[in-house]
Amino acid sequence: MSKLQPVRGTRDLLPEDCRRHRAIGDTARAIAERYGFGEIVTPIFEFTEVFQRTLGETSDIVTKEMYTFPDRGGEMLTLRPENTAGVARAFISGGLGQMQPLKFFYAGPMFRHERPQKGRLRQFHQIGVELIGVPEPLGDVEVIALGAHILEVLGVLGKTTLEINTLGDAESRNAYRAALLEFLRARRDKLSAESQERLERNPMRVLDSKDEGDRRIVAEAPRNTDYLTPAAAEFFKRVTGGLEALGVRYQINPFLVRGLDYYCHSAFEFTTTELGAQSAVLAGGRYDGLIETMGGPPTPGVGWAAGIERLAMLIAEPAAPARPVAIVPIGPAAEAVALNLAHELRHAGVTVELGYRGNLSKRMKHADKVKARAAIIIGDDELAKNAVMLRDLDSGVQELIERARLIERLAPRT
RNA sequence: GCGAGCGUAGCUCAGCUGGUUAGAGCACCGGAUUGUGGAUCCGGGGGUCGUGGGUUCAAGUCCCAUCGCUCGCCCCA
Numbered sequence: 125m126s127k128l129q130p131v132r133g134t135r136d137l138l139p140e141d142c143r144r145h146r147a148i149g150d151t152a153r154a155i156a157e158r159y160g161f162g163e164i165v166t167p168i169f170e171f172t173e174v175f176q177r178t179l180g181e182t183s184d185i186v187t188k189e190m191y192t193f194p195d196r197g198g199e200m201l202t203l204r205p206e207n208t209a210g211v212a213r214a215f216i217s218g219g220l221g222q223m224q225p226l227k228f229f230y231a232g233p234m235f236r237h238e239r240p241q242k243g244r245l246r247q248f249h250q251i252g253v254e255l256i257g258v259p260e261p262l263g264d265v266e267v268i269a270l271g272a273h274i275l276e277v278l279g280v281l282g283k284t285t286l287e288i289n290t291l292g293d294a295e296s297r298n299a300y301r302a303a304l305l306e307f308l309r310a311r312r313d314k315l316s317a318e319s320q321e322r323l324e325r326n327p328m329r330v331l332d333s334k335d336e337g338d339r340r341i342v343a344e345a346p347r348n349t350d351y352l353t354p355a356a357a358e359f360f361k362r363v364t365g366g367l368e369a370l371g372v373r374y375q376i377n378p379f380l381v382r383g384l385d386y387y388c389h390s391a392f393e394f395t396t397t398e399l400g401a402q403s404a405v406l407a408g409g410r411y412d413g414l415i416e417t418m419g420g421p422p423t424p425g426v427g428w429a430a431g432i433e434r435l436a437m438l439i440a441e442p443a444a445p446a447r448p449v450a451i452v453p454i455g456p457a458a459e460a461v462a463l464n465l466a467h468e469l470r471h472a473g474v475t476v477e478l479g480y481r482g483n484l485s486k487r488m489k490h491a492d493k494v495k496a497r498a499a500i501i502i503g504d505d506e507l508a509k510n511a512v513m514l515r516d517l518d519s520g521v522q523e524l525i526e527r528a529r530l531i532e533r534l535a536p537r538t
Numbered sequence: 539g540c541g542a543g544c545g546u547a548g549c550u551c552a553g554c555u556g557g558u559u560a561g562a563g564c565a566c567c568g569g570a571u572u573g574u575g576g577a578u579c580c581g582g583g584g585g586u587c588g589u590g591g592g593u594u595c596a597a598g599u600c601c602c603a604u605c606g607c608u609c610g611c612c613c614c615a
Contacts, residue, residue: 129606132606132607183613184612184613184614185613185614188539188612188613189613189614205614206614206615234615236613236614236615238612238613238614239539239540239610239611239612240607240608241608241609241610241611242608242609242610243614243615244613244614244615248615249615250615251615252615318611318612329613334611393615400609400610401609401610401611402614402615403614404614404615405615406615407614407615408615428615429615430615431614431615432615433615434615435615450575452573452574452575454572454573454574483571483572483573484571484572484573484574484575485571485572485573485574485575486575487574487575488574488575488576489575489576490575491575492575492576493575493576496575499574499575501573501574503573504573505573513573513574515574515575517575517576520574520575520576522574
């Protein structure tokens with residue numbers, strides 16, 4: 125660290141970046157509120173256990189991607205790699221079980237120790253929702269519809285495809301896993317080296333391998349839909365039926381699996397081809413077993429998370445900030461007046477740019493650079509008349525205005 | 539953790555097979571313009587050529603190492 129530099133995989137968000145991030149966070153929050161989701165903010169770090177127990181001891185996130193460190197006193201803490209576990213912990217420790225169903229929206233930074241690449245950082249930001257206490261498939265439908273709605277308003281829905289799959293209930297999942305394992309073991313030699321490893325550790329992972337050879341084999345593998353219990357099949361049918369009723373277009377992807385252990389039934393991903401090697405923009409699923417796994421009462425849940433940086437690469441330029449009015453004083457007497465005038469106008473709701481130095485020409489240049497819509501020029505002549513010269517910087521037309529009438533002229537109408 | 543590509547000014551880059559004071563555009567600052575911006579013209583500041591070592595009479599250029607960035611694998615938002 126000889127040069128002062130940001131930690132690998134972290135970024136400074138300059139005002140322009142922040143506007144993009146805020147446009148995403150604000151619209152998502154507003155739409156989520158329309159669906160009855162209220163914002164929750166949980167700490168960005170938790171006891172390591174919170175993530176270890178929920179994400180599964182063998183998941184990649186737990187085994188190699190967590191920022192974990194000892195607190196003074198020796199407790200192990202972890203910077204949150206995702207927020208579902210934190211929300212679930214809040215549900216349990218806050219005794220929120222009395223108020224079900226609960227509908228939460230969140231936005232904030234997450235941390236994963238991965239190799240950075242396009243659409244992937246060590247500190248990144250997510251928005252997400254969690255619907256807790258609703259075992260009905262209607263919950264899945266509403267949560268997915270909310271995600272689609274947000275993407276639509278952000279103008280990126282058309283760039284994505286909703287892929288959906290069902291992992292079924294525990295019984296379905298176990299039956300399918302056994303069948304898949306048998307099928308793959310018989311073809312072990314033909315699988316890629318990586319998939320041979322996946323085979324024992326997490327056979328479902330072989331399904332979404334990028335290797336061509338693997339894909340050919342997988343295409344003939346048993347389908348999960350053939351192993352669903354009647355109840356799980358019915359559940360999935362109601363989810364897809366609900367999406368159809370709402371006109372949310374989807375594509376069933378039998379190979380879609382989720383990395384995290386706590387998912388069941390619905391697994392879904394809004395994917396895009398515009399993010400390099402990354403495809404998921406907004407992804408989630410149902411996690412009925414999670415809260416119980418953490419030591420809480422058996423409580424169903426369904427939710428999703430979306431990467432703000434990834435969305436930021438897809439959305440159009442957000443609306444420009446309000447153009448200011450620039451105050452351009454000429455001479456020391458006028459400067460004193462300018463300061464007061466700026467103060468007054470700002471309190472009246474006007475965005476004001478007060479140049480700090482320079483002659484008339486310099487200040488006008490500055491006004492132009494900050495994209496001012498108008499300049500208020502004050503010199504000795506204007507001072508003598510208790511007026512200002514108001515110049516429209518787009519048209520170049522200027523007129524003398526009494527000071528007393530300036531605010532009514534510039535203040536935003538309400 | 540693994541693989542590939544790239545590190546020259548604040549930004550984007552040029553610098554031919556190693557050759558003497560390292561360049562351009564944009565940006566920045568000043569002037570033309572001490573009551574008028576956008577355009578144009580003139581001038582200016584700014585670089586230990588990522589870092590360290592090696593080869594050579596001579597290295598931004600070749601070799602090695604190292605650090606960083608980017609993209610990809612794994613995995614994921």
